[in-house]
Amino acid sequence: MLKLFFHTQLALGFAQAAVAALAALTVVLLARRRGIRLESETMIAMARGLVQIVAVGSVLVVLLRAPRWTSGLLLAAMVLAAGATSARRAKGMPDAFRVSAWAIAFGAGSVVALMTFLGVIDTAITSLVPVGSMLIANAMNTNSLALNRFRSDVLAHAGEIETALALGAEARNSVSPYVQASFEASLIPAIDSLRSLGIVWIPGLMAGMLLSGARPVYAAIYQFVVLAMIFAASGLTSLIGTMLVRGKVFSGAEQLLLQPGR
Amino acid sequence: MSIPPDSDYAILRAEHLGRSVKEKILVQDASFELKRGEFLAISGPSGSGKSSLLRLLNRLDEPTTGTVFVEGVDYRNLQPRDLRRKLGMVSQRPYLFPGTVADNLRFGPAQRGETLPQEAVDSLLSQVGLRGYAERNVANLSGGEAQRVSVARTLANSPLVLLLDEPTSALDDAAKLEVEATIQKVVRDQGLTCVMVTHDLAQAARLAEQALVLEAGRIVRAGPVREVLHA
Numbered sequence: 001m002l003k004l005f006f007h008t009q010l011a012l013g014f015a016q017a018a019v020a021a022l023a024a025l026t027v028v029l030l031a032r033r034r035g036i037r038l039e040s041e042t043m044i045a046m047a048r049g050l051v052q053i054v055a056v057g058s059v060l061v062v063l064l065r066a067p068r069w070t071s072g073l074l075l076a077a078m079v080l081a082a083g084a085t086s087a088r089r090a091k092g093m094p095d096a097f098r099v100s101a102w103a104i105a106f107g108a109g110s111v112v113a114l115m116t117f118l119g120v121i122d123t124a125i126t127s128l129v130p131v132g133s134m135l136i137a138n139a140m141n142t143n144s145l146a147l148n149r150f151r152s153d154v155l156a157h158a159g160e161i162e163t164a165l166a167l168g169a170e171a172r173n174s175v176s177p178y179v180q181a182s183f184e185a186s187l188i189p190a191i192d193s194l195r196s197l198g199i200v201w202i203p204g205l206m207a208g209m210l211l212s213g214a215r216p217v218y219a220a221i222y223q224f225v226v227l228a229m230i231f232a233a234s235g236l237t238s239l240i241g242t243m244l245v246r247g248k249v250f251s252g253a254e255q256l257l258l259q260p261g262r
Numbered sequence: 263m264s265i266p267p268d269s270d271y272a273i274l275r276a277e278h279l280g281r282s283v284k285e286k287i288l289v290q291d292a293s294f295e296l297k298r299g300e301f302l303a304i305s306g307p308s309g310s311g312k313s314s315l316l317r318l319l320n321r322l323d324e325p326t327t328g329t330v331f332v333e334g335v336d337y338r339n340l341q342p343r344d345l346r347r348k349l350g351m352v353s354q355r356p357y358l359f360p361g362t363v364a365d366n367l368r369f370g371p372a373q374r375g376e377t378l379p380q381e382a383v384d385s386l387l388s389q390v391g392l393r394g395y396a397e398r399n400v401a402n403l404s405g406g407e408a409q410r411v412s413v414a415r416t417l418a419n420s421p422l423v424l425l426l427d428e429p430t431s432a433l434d435d436a437a438k439l440e441v442e443a444t445i446q447k448v449v450r451d452q453g454l455t456c457v458m459v460t461h462d463l464a465q466a467a468r469l470a471e472q473a474l475v476l477e478a479g480r481i482v483r484a485g486p487v488r489e490v491l492h493a
Contacts, residue, residue, distance in 0.1 A: 159353065159355060159357045160357045160359070162322055162353075163353060163357040163359075164359075164369070165322065165342075165346060166320060166322065166346050166350070166351040166353070166416075167346070167347075167350075167369055167370040167373065167415065167416070167419060168343045168344075168346050168347040168370050168373045168374065168419060169343070169369075169373045170343065170373070173373070251324060253321055253324060253338075253342050254342040254343070255321065255322060255323060255324055255342075256322075
């Protein structure tokens with residue numbers, strides 16, 4: 001229907017974005033009716049997302065001609081941005097940015113490096129940057145979920161944690177159940193994505209490969225490859241993030257720093 | 263440094279202990295000492311810093327001024343885990359870990375790689391009046407029973423000093439009397455040194471020999487319990 005009113009590709013794109021944003025805003029309004037306030041965060045996230053992706057789209061032409069080493073720089077910048085975004089989900093957690101950035105850098109970075117070395121990811125900038133960014137973005141989401149869950153659990157169980165400390169437990173052991181729960185919860189989306197692949201959803205990358213003329217079976221296999229890499233990157237990120245963060249909620253004298261109302 | 267029984271040395275000495283958070287004073291210049299076997303009640307109105315002071319004693323919070331000496335040793339020179347084993351704490355809510363009563367009693371010793379034998383579990387449960395409860399799931403305990411398990415769990419670490427943070431304030435009257443009797447018994451039987459935070463002056467008078475009263479984080483009265491509470 002939009003095609004009847006918008007005749008250029010750019011105008012159509014903006015109209016489609018506006019309609020999709022309207023759908024998202026409707027959800028925000030529904031949430032508000034139930035007393036959940038998401039307005040400002042959602043508006044800012046949508047505006048930022050649109051501006052960022054349009055900016056990247058605009059410079060893509062330049063990127064496609066850039067030397068291969070620039071992929072590394074771009075991916076490193078993405079890791080830093082992902083670390084900053086993820087750290088915001090761990091409000092009040094000491095060193096959240098550093099924990100997130102290291103976890104994503106090692107989690108996603110090692111999978112990107114290994115897979116590129118083995119030839120699973122092509123070294124061309126047109127392949128390395130999009131696939132790498134997918135791994136980083138998913139690692140970021142996983143890290144956010146893990147940190148957010150860990151923070152909530154520690155705040156909700158401060159009494160149990162301090163009881164364990166008071167009974168002579170090592171600080172790291174006193175939060176072990178919450179580290180494990182955070183790790184498991186953070187991987188639910190990645191596991192569900194793998195489980196439902198091809199049945200519930202056909203990812204965009206596969207559709208893109210089909211459109212660009214790849215053989216359907218190869219496109220399907222490569223999609224599994226990408227999702228398996230996403231799982232590996234996400235799992236490693238969550239493992240590293242939760243391991244790093246459990247030490248950050250305690251002082252050197254094994255006192256719980258993250259406390260309700262502090 | 264070990265101290266022989268009946269010694270007059272202070273087993274616990276707080277010196278100019280204080281804590282401020284974001285310029286808010288929680289505890290200010292608290293100094294006192296306890297000899298082996300003494301029972302001290304800390305009282306005062308809500309928000310006067312009673313629990314904050316208790317948390318400083320086993321270093322669950324860091325003092326911003328002063329320090330504590332345990333058997334003459336500055337507690338900053340002790341491993342926090344060893345310190346907390348020596349100064350066992352029972353909190354207002356029991357916070358039992360999922361599992362059986364015996365699992366909870368074995369938690370402290372297990373942190374040092376020790377296994378509490380069944381006889382020790384049974385003995386501890388007898389002391390708190392819960393003989394035969396070892397294999398019960400903690401989810402099925404009443405409030406008073408849970409608090410008595412919490413006392414036994416702390417005793418399983420063989421502490422030098424027992425720190426009690428309003429141990430009966432979340433209980434009904436019947437359970438409160440049960441827990442109070444348990445505390446009185448174990449403290450008397452084991453000659454334990456004890457510090458108890460309570461807002462209940464009658465309870466302080468029943469259990470303690472010494473008392474100090476806090477107001478706005480400062481000790482405003484200290485001495486024998488009857489003199490302090492009736493001043």
